[in-house]
Amino acid sequence: MDSFLFETNHHKTNRLTAPLADKMRPASLDEVLGQNHLLGKGKFLRNSIEKGEIPSMVFWGPPGSGKTTLAYLLADYAKIPFVPFSAVTSSIQDIKKMMKDLDGKRGKIILLIDEIHRFNKLQQDAFLPYIENGSIILIGCTTENPSFELNSALLSRLKVIVFNTLQESDIKEIIQKTLQDTEKGLGNRKLSLPDESIRLLVSYASGDARIVLNVLELVSNSLPADLFLVQEDFLREILQKKMPRYDKAGEMHYDLISAVHKSLRGSDTDAALYYMLRMLDAGEDPLYIARRLVRFSAEDVGLADPFALVLAQSVFNSCSVIGYPECDCMLGELILYLAMAPKSNSTYEAITNVRSELKSNPFEEVPKIIRNAPTTLMKNLGYGDGYIYPPETQEGIVAMDYLPERLQGKEFYHPLGSGKEETYKKRIQALRERLRKHEKI
Numbered sequence: 001m002d003s004f005l006f007e008t009n010h011h012k013t014n015r016l017t018a019p020l021a022d023k024m025r026p027a028s029l030d031e032v033l034g035q036n037h038l039l040g041k042g043k044f045l046r047n048s049i050e051k052g053e054i055p056s057m058v059f060w061g062p063p064g065s066g067k068t069t070l071a072y073l074l075a076d077y078a079k080i081p082f083v084p085f086s087a088v089t090s091s092i093q094d095i096k097k098m099m100k101d102l103d104g105k106r107g108k109i110i111l112l113i114d115e116i117h118r119f120n121k122l123q124q125d126a127f128l129p130y131i132e133n134g135s136i137i138l139i140g141c142t143t144e145n146p147s148f149e150l151n152s153a154l155l156s157r158l159k160v161i162v163f164n165t166l167q168e169s170d171i172k173e174i175i176q177k178t179l180q181d182t183e184k185g186l187g188n189r190k191l192s193l194p195d196e197s198i199r200l201l202v203s204y205a206s207g208d209a210r211i212v213l214n215v216l217e218l219v220s221n222s223l224p225a226d227l228f229l230v231q232e233d234f235l236r237e238i239l240q241k242k243m244p245r246y247d248k249a250g251e252m253h254y255d256l257i258s259a260v261h262k263s264l265r266g267s268d269t270d271a272a273l274y275y276m277l278r279m280l281d282a283g284e285d286p287l288y289i290a291r292r293l294v295r296f297s298a299e300d301v302g303l304a305d306p307f308a309l310v311l312a313q314s315v316f317n318s319c320s321v322i323g324y325p326e327c328d329c330m331l332g333e334l335i336l337y338l339a340m341a342p343k344s345n346s347t348y349e350a351i352t353n354v355r356s357e358l359k360s361n362p363f364e365e366v367p368k369i370i371r372n373a374p375t376t377l378m379k380n381l382g383y384g385d386g387y388i389y390p391p392e393t394q395e396g397i398v399a400m401d402y403l404p405e406r407l408q409g410k411e412f413y414h415p416l417g418s419g420k421e422e423t424y425k426k427r428i429q430a431l432r433e434r435l436r437k438h439e440k441i
Contacts, residue, residue, distance in 0.1 A: 020217035021210045023184040024174070025069045032066050032073070033170040033209075035163055039070075045161060052078045056131050058116065058140040058150065061163025064208030067141040071112045080137070081109045087118035092126055099130055109136055116140035117149035124154045131157050165207035172202060174209055178216055189220050189228075196232045204239050215239065253284070257292060260335075265300055269339040276335050277328070286324050286331060290316040293334055304344035304419030311337060342419030350413040357407065364404035399435045 026032045029039050029046060038045040048054055054074055059067035075082035085095060095111075111127075113119070130136045138158065142149060146160055166174075175198060178185040193201070205212040219230055219238055256279050263271035280286060290312075297312035315334045319327040373383035390398045401408055411432070415425035 019214070020178070020185070020220075021213040024178055024181070024213055026066070026073065029073060029077075032070060033173060034166040034207075035066060035070070037164065038161060049074045049077045052080075054078050054080075054110070054137050056136075056138040056158050057161050058142060058146050058155075058158045059161050059163060060142055060144075060146055062165045062207060063143055064205075064210040064212075065163040065166055066209065067163055068112070068114055071110075071139045071141060074139070075110045075112075078110065082112065083109055084112040084114070087113055087115040092119060092123040096126055099126075099135075108134060110139060111136045112139045112141070114141045115143075117142045117144040117146075121151035124151050128153060128157070166209055167207070168202050171205050171207065171209065171212055172198065174212055175201065175216065178213060186216060186220050191216075191220060191223070191230055192228055193230045193235075194232070197230050197235050200232055200235055200239070253279075257289075260289075260292070261296060261300075264296060264335070264338050265343060267339050267343070269336050272335050272339045273332060276331060280324070280328060280331065286319045286327050287316070289331060290319045290327075290334075293331070293338060296338060299348045300343055300345055301338060301341045302344040302347040302421070303415065303424055304342035304421045306420065308338060308341050342421075344416045344418050344421045346414055346416050346421065353412040357410070357412070361406065364406055367401045367404065369400055370402060395434075397431070397434055 029049065032039055037043065040046065059070065061067055071084075072082070083098065095113075111130075116124075127136070127138055131138055140150075140158065146155055146158075150158070175193065179187065179191055179193070181187050201212060201215060204215070215238065219235065222238060223230065223234070256275050259275040260272055260279070263275060276289060279289060294309070294312040294316055297308040301308040312334060315330045318330050322330070368382045368385065369387050371378070371383040373379045373385075379385075386400075388398045388400075390396055403410060413428070415421045415428060417425045
């Protein structure tokens, strides 16, 4: 076990060399911001920590929300040896070696696996026997949805603890505390941030405490020693451009494309454009967005505006040819058109209705009158017997049994009557009425 460092006060870092973000880690549960739903008086997690009855858990939340900090704190409260690992820098072999060394030599430990989603689902199985026999309390930290990233066997043994993004008021409190703290923070530097600089920094942080502390440290190191006022222009030079937080294979990907769809359905042009550009500017493949909009044009706009599908396919083709970033205006135009278009999901519902029927009765026979008869045998069996070609009739319509016998009279398509579909609704009602009135052949 000597090769592994056990700590109960891991967050107490070297004051001279540690980054500001480590120095300013909360030293008690009451100092943790933004997670009152977990750590407020009487809440489950706080009670568990204070009693020392800590279950294996996965902390799920955005970057800089306090997941790793809380893992360190609960080890202090529980007085249990603590071993931190990172799935980014450690292999599963490192953990297995530690587990082997642990057998028979020590009691229970808290094992922190930061970025646990970086281990694949087979590697995650290595933890199961140690959780089962009680030799470890596993605390996994992840920014990704555990439902997608952890295998079901491991997830069933962990309690999922959801962390909130820090609010603007929390970030402001962190800024003020850091500027005033003379022991761990920048109080001795006597920096002063005007309101406009604080607003810029809060906006840039987007709820991430680590970002705001790293920026403050960079500002402190970059500003000449005889200057104390952090003007907005200087801060903007430090910040440059921040890449948006986004994972094309993770939950935010699905959240944002869902937001695009639902904003389009709700005819909110501004929200739909906002979410689409968030995805595009974060590096999403424009063809993925274009494909989803082609589907939307058929499923949610449908026959209320048939041109929507034509436009969507045209935009998809254009994006394929011209690429990013020039395709942004094309996608924007399509987003605005689809948001303003009348909506009808009657085509989707008709398909659903037919598939439901097919699931129950998949083998209904095609009526002989509309079967093809390419051979003499088939003609002798009555295939196609009595069929009349509708265009050759005076009215252009022939009443006959087109559906299988058991399904005759079924109506799968029900137009909603929005946009152009109002015309189609009248048309289909008239057609169905004429078919009912005609004597069937």
